[in-house]
Amino acid sequence: MRMDESREVESIRKVLLGDVQAFEFLVRKYQGPVYNLMLRNVGEGDMAADLAQEAFLRAYQRLETFKTGKRFFPWLYTLSLNVARDWLRSKGRDIHVYMENAAVMVRDEDRPDTQTQLNDRLDGGKAFEFVMRLDPKYREALILRFRHDFSMQEIASALGITVSGAKMRISRGLEMIRHQFKEVSNDR
Amino acid sequence: MTDDREKRRLDNTIMEGLRSMPEVDPPKGFSARVMENLEPKRPSAWTRFRLWLTEPRSVTFTPVRMIPVFAAAMVLLVLGFYAMDTNDSGNGMRMSTIRFVLNDSGMNARTVAVIGSFNSWQAHDAAMRFDDATGAWVLEAQLPPGDHEYMFLVDGQKLMADPLAQMTRDDGFGNRNSIVFVNGTYEQAL
Numbered sequence: 001m002r003m004d005e006s007r008e009v010e011s012i013r014k015v016l017l018g019d020v021q022a023f024e025f026l027v028r029k030y031q032g033p034v035y036n037l038m039l040r041n042v043g044e045g046d047m048a049a050d051l052a053q054e055a056f057l058r059a060y061q062r063l064e065t066f067k068t069g070k071r072f073f074p075w076l077y078t079l080s081l082n083v084a085r086d087w088l089r090s091k092g093r094d095i096h097v098y099m100e101n102a103a104v105m106v107r108d109e110d111r112p113d114t115q116t117q118l119n120d121r122l123d124g125g126k127a128f129e130f131v132m133r134l135d136p137k138y139r140e141a142l143i144l145r146f147r148h149d150f151s152m153q154e155i156a157s158a159l160g161i162t163v164s165g166a167k168m169r170i171s172r173g174l175e176m177i178r179h180q181f182k183e184v185s186n187d188r
Numbered sequence: 189m190t191d192d193r194e195k196r197r198l199d200n201t202i203m204e205g206l207r208s209m210p211e212v213d214p215p216k217g218f219s220a221r222v223m224e225n226l227e228p229k230r231p232s233a234w235t236r237f238r239l240w241l242t243e244p245r246s247v248t249f250t251p252v253r254m255i256p257v258f259a260a261a262m263v264l265l266v267l268g269f270y271a272m273d274t275n276d277s278g279n280g281m282r283m284s285t286i287r288f289v290l291n292d293s294g295m296n297a298r299t300v301a302v303i304g305s306f307n308s309w310q311a312h313d314a315a316m317r318f319d320d321a322t323g324a325w326v327l328e329a330q331l332p333p334g335d336h337e338y339m340f341l342v343d344g345q346k347l348m349a350d351p352l353a354q355m356t357r358d359d360g361f362g363n364r365n366s367i368v369f370v371n372g373t374y375e376q377a378l
Contacts, residue, residue, distance in 0.1 A: 006244075013239055020228040027219040035214040049215050056222045064235065068242055127205025146206035178198050 008072050015063055027056055030073060033148065034080045041084040041136065051087055055080035074154040077144070081158060126184075130177045138173035145170050283330040284370050288316065290325040290340050290350065297342045300325040304338025304365075311341050337365035 007025065014022035034055050038048035059076050066075050131139055137159070144150040144158060155166040231239070288302045300318075301311040306329070316325035325340075337357060340348040349356060353366035 009244070013243070016229060016235060016239060017231055018228045020226050021223070023226060024219055024223050027222050031214045031218050031222075032211050035218070036211045039212055045212075045215070049218060049221075052214065052218070053222050053225075057225060060226050063229075127202040128209040131202070131206060131209070142202075142206060143209075146203045147209060174199055174202060177202050178195065181198055181201075 005071070009068060012063060012066065012068065012072065015060070023056075023060055026059075026072065026076075030076055031056075033073075034076065037077070037080055037140075038084055040132070040139070041088065047087075051083055052080070055083045058083060071154070073148065074150055074158055077148070077150075078158040081140070126181075127177060130180045131173075133180075134173055134176060138169050138176060141166060141169035142173045142177075283332055286329050286331045286368060286370060288327045288329065288338075288340075288350070289322075289352070290316065290348075292318070292323050292325060295342065297325070299343055301341045301344075302327050302329065302338055303341050304336055306331050306336045306338070311344065316340075331368070331370045333370050335367050335369050337367055339363075339365055 008029075011022045011025045015026075031052065035048055035052040038051040038055070039045065042048050042051060055076070059079050062079070066072065131142055134142070141155055141159060144155045145152075150158065152163050152166050155170075156163045159166065159169070161169070290300055300316045301314045302316060303309045303311050303314060307314050314327065314329075316327040318324075319326045337359075338350070340350060342348055347363065349364055350366035353368070355367040355369075356364040357367055359365050
C-alpha cells in the first residue's frame with residue numbers, strides 16, 4: 001500500500017471513530033475530480049459545487065459501508081455519479097444524453113487557438129475536446145480508465161455495468177474519437 | 189500494418205489528452221463548506237471493536253530474538269507429529285493398533301475376514317491377508333479402548349472363534365464370540 005493510500009485508510013478509521021476533522025483530508029484530496037465530474041454533467045459551476053458538496057456529505061454519512069482494503073476513490077466516484085444522476089433525473093434529464101457541448105468547461109487558457117488546431121490537430125487538447133463531446137456514458141468510461149486509472153472492474157462498478165460492458169464502452173469511445181480525428185483530417 | 193500504427197498513435201494521443209486534461213478548480217472554501225455541515229460520528233461498540241481488529245500494527249522482526257520462537261515452534265511441530273502418530277480418532281479417543289492372526293492350519297481358506305462389534309459385524313473392509321511366511325491370516329486394525337467382540341468369517345460363510353483369544357462371551361445364539369481388550373496404551377497382538 002502506498003503512503004498516500006495508507007493515510008487515506010487512517011483518515012477513514014479516525015472519522016469512523018468520531019474524528020470529524022480527519023475527513024477534510026479526503027475532501028481536499030478528491031474535491032477536484034468530484035467537482036469536475038459534476039461540472040461535466042450539469043455544466044454550471046454553482047450547481048456543480050452544490051452537488052459535489054452533496055456527494056461528500058453522502059460519502060461521510062455512508063462511510064461505515066466502505067470496505068477497507070478497497071480503493072476509496074472508486075467508491076467515492078460511484079457515489080458521486082449517483083448524486084449527479086439523481087439530480088439530472090430530478091430535472092428530467094438523463095446523464096446518458098446530456099452534455100451536447102461539454103467543451104464549454106475548458107478554461108480559455110487551455111483552449112487551443114485556431115492556428116494551433118490547424119497545425120497540430122492531434123494534440124492532447126484536441127483529444128480532450130473530442131472526449132468531452134462524446135455521449136457521457138463513453139466519456140466517463142474513458143476518463144475513469146485513462147485519467148483516473150480505474151481497473152475495468154472498478155469502472156464497471158462505478159457505472160453500474162458489467163466488466164465486458166465497460167470494455168465495450170472504452171473500445172467504442174476510442175473508436176468514436178478516432179473517427180472524429182479522421183473527419184477533421186478529411187476536412188482539411 | 190500502417191492502419192494499426194496509426195490507430196496506436198491516435199490511441200496514445202487520446203490517452204495522453206485524457207491524462208493531461210484540464211480541470212477546473214473547485215470554488216474557494218469548498219472543503220470548509222463541506223466540513224461545516226458534518227457532525228462527529230458516534231461509533232458503536234461493534235464499530236470500535238471491528239476497527240480495533242483491522243487496525244494496522246507494525247511488527248518488528250529481529251532474527252536473534254526469533255530463535256526462541258523458532259525453537260518453540262519446532263517443539264510444537266514435533267509434539268504435533270507425535271500426537272498425530274498416536275492415532276487420535278478425531279473425537280479425542282486414542283486408537284490402538286490391534287493385530288488379528290488366524291493360523292490357516294490346513295483349512296485352505298480362500299478368504300478370511302474379521303467381523304465384530306467394532307465394524308458392525310460387516311465383512312467388507314475387514315478382509316485378512318494371507319502371510320505365506322507364517323501360514324496365517326493377518327489383519328491390523330485401529331480400535332478404540334474397551335472390550336470388543338469379534339469372530340472370523342471364513343470363505344464368507346463359516347464363523348469361527350479366535351482359538352488364541354483369552355476370553356469369549358456367549359452371543360445368546362449358541363456361539364461364543366472372542367473378546368479383545370484394548371487399553372489404549374500400547375499395541376496388542378492377538
